[in-house]
Amino acid sequence: xxxxxxxxxxxxxxxxxxxxxxxxxxxxxxxxxxxxxxxxxxxxxxxxxxxxxxxxxxxxxxxxxxxxxxxxxxxxxxxxxxxxxxxxxxxxxxxxxxxxxxxxxxxxxxxxxxxxxxxxxxxxxxxxxxxxxxxxxxxxxxxxxxxxxxxxxxxxxxxxxxxxxxxxxxxxxxxxxxxx
Numbered sequence: 027x028x029x030x031x032x033x034x035x036x037x038x039x040x041x042x043x044x045x046x047x048x049x050x051x052x053x054x055x056x057x058x059x060x061x062x063x064x065x066x067x068x069x070x071x072x073x074x075x076x077x078x079x080x081x082x083x084x085x086x087x088x089x090x091x092x093x094x095x096x097x098x099x100x101x102x103x104x105x106x107x108x109x110x111x112x113x114x115x116x117x118x119x120x121x122x123x124x125x126x127x128x129x130x131x132x133x134x135x136x137x138x139x140x141x142x143x144x145x146x147x148x149x150x151x152x153x154x155x156x157x158x159x160x161x162x163x164x165x166x167x168x169x170x171x172x173x174x175x176x177x178x179x180x181x182x183x184x185x186x187x188x189x190x191x192x193x194x195x196x197x198x199x200x201x202x203x204x205x206x
Contacts (some may be wrong), residue, residue: 030055030123031099032088032116035145039089046102051094059085059143060125061115066140068147073109073128073137084143090116090123099126124150 031052036043039054063083067073077083091098096111103109103126110129113122 028094028098029094030090030119030121031093031096031111032058032090032125034059034086034088034125035067037089037099037102038145041147043102046098050096050098052091054056055090056089057088058118060114061085061117064127064143066143066145067128067137068130068140069133069137072140072145074125074133075128075132077104078103084141085117087142087144088116088125090119096124105108114186126175129145158196169172 028051031047033047035041035046038044061078062085063085065077065083066076066086067075076087096105096201099105100111103111105111105126106129107128108128111124114125115122124141
């Protein structure tokens with residue numbers, strides 16, 4: 027059974043984790059926006075939370091993908107502890123789609139609001155001297171500190187990460203990479 031999922035950050039085309047959505051048996055449906063306003067933050071990686079006062083938020087620009095399974099996406103997003111997958115309505119879509127929303131406290135000292143609701147970070151990201159961690163198929167490269175820590179937790183065999191832990195051949199750290 028296939029499901030529609032909305033992505034707004036590193037899973038989008040041209041970004042560092044796009045290979046994960048492709049490995050999830052995905053096909054592109056459309057680009058659109060959320061029907062309601064939310065707040066998008068950008069720090070080490072993008073996050074969307076339901077809007078809260080005093081900032082009114084904006085409609086979030088997303089890509090809708092039809093996926094066959096959620097296991098790799100859930101593992102990358104840390105569902106349900108880090109990000110939580112829930113249903114959301116989108117402009118031009120009759121049915122609700124899945125979307126990952128951030129559920130931990132936001133550190134407003136380190137995060138900036140993306141007022142346009144459109145996230146884009148040119149690759150390579152702003153952490154050029156950091157070792158790269160790869161989780162999953164070739165083409166999925168994680169470079170942001172929180173994602174690197176998350177990938178390392180996979181390798182430690184945390185129980186919540188069973189889909190990745192059971193496939194140790196899919197996890198490695200490239201300590202020799204220098205993107206200068």
